Amino acid sequence: MEVIEAIHTRRSVRQFLPRKVERALLEQVILDAAWAPPPTSLQVPWTFNVVEGQERISAYGKLAKEYARAHRPEAEGWWTENPDFEVFWDAPTIIIISGPVEDCCRAGQNLMLSAHARGLGTCWVGAPMLWLRTPETKAELHIPPDVTPVSALCIGYPAHIPDAPPRGRPAIIWSH
Numbered sequence: 001m002e003v004i005e006a007i008h009t010r011r012s013v014r015q016f017l018p019r020k021v022e023r024a025l026l027e028q029v030i031l032d033a034a035w036a037p038p039p040t041s042l043q044v045p046w047t048f049n050v051v052e053g054q055e056r057i058s059a060y061g062k063l064a065k066e067y068a069r070a071h072r073p074e075a076e077g078w079w080t081e082n083p084d085f086e087v088f089w090d091a092p093t094i095i096i097i098s099g100p101v102e103d104c105c106r107a108g109q110n111l112m113l114s115a116h117a118r119g120l121g122t123c124w125v126g127a128p129m130l131w132l133r134t135p136e137t138k139a140e141l142h143i144p145p146d147v148t149p150v151s152a153l154c155i156g157y158p159a160h161i162p163d164a165p166p167r168g169r170p171a172i173i174w175s176h
């Protein structure tokens with residue numbers, strides 16, 4: 001898939017087929033993500049955690065929602081109060097990128113485009129971040145204690161690809 005096409009046709013996928021994603025494919029997508037430009041030629045201090053298993057991930061999603069509800073009690077009307085909102089939807093796999101914020105974000109965008117070009121769907125999810133950053137969750141998921149989770153992505157074979165939400169036109173300021 002050509003890169004401009006990938007940028008414009010990638011969608012946030014929230015319905016997945018109940019099909020395990022092959023590890024070789026996940027590894028390839030992660031290696032593509034790690035081709036994001038590093039700030040120096042040194043090894044970027046990031047970690048990619050892969051969590052597999054739809055039922056296990058769904059259970060984690062419920063815990064993450066409970067955690068967010070308990071730690072944001074003032075946020076009436078927040079997504080935690082929406083019974084239809086699922087943290088990890090029905091993803092068979094999630095990938096968590098931990099490390100410096102800018103590096104993780106560059107890698108996350110690469111990961112989404114690579115997955116899309118390789119026939120997978122992704123959804124970047126901010127909802128679990130409070131829960132993911134707790135020492136207990138990091139230990140449970142084998143995230144090293146010295147790095148901070150930044151990007152969490154659902155990934156799997158898409159069952160439904162939604163329409164593109166409209167985009168506003170960005171401010172473009174020219175100097176001459």
Ligand SMILES: Cc1cc2nc3c(=O)[nH]c(=O)nc-3n(C[C@H](O)[C@H](O)[C@H](O)COP(=O)(O)O)c2cc1C
Pocket residue numbers: 010011012013014123124125126127128163164165
């Ligand atoms: C930082 C970030 C956090 C997001 N968090 C969530 C989330 O918690 N749950 C969710 O379903 N989608 C989440 N999304 C996906 C956005 O809703 C989605 O990118 C946006 O609606 C545009 O749709 P598109 O990706 O299909 O173009 C998040 C996206 C970003 C970039």
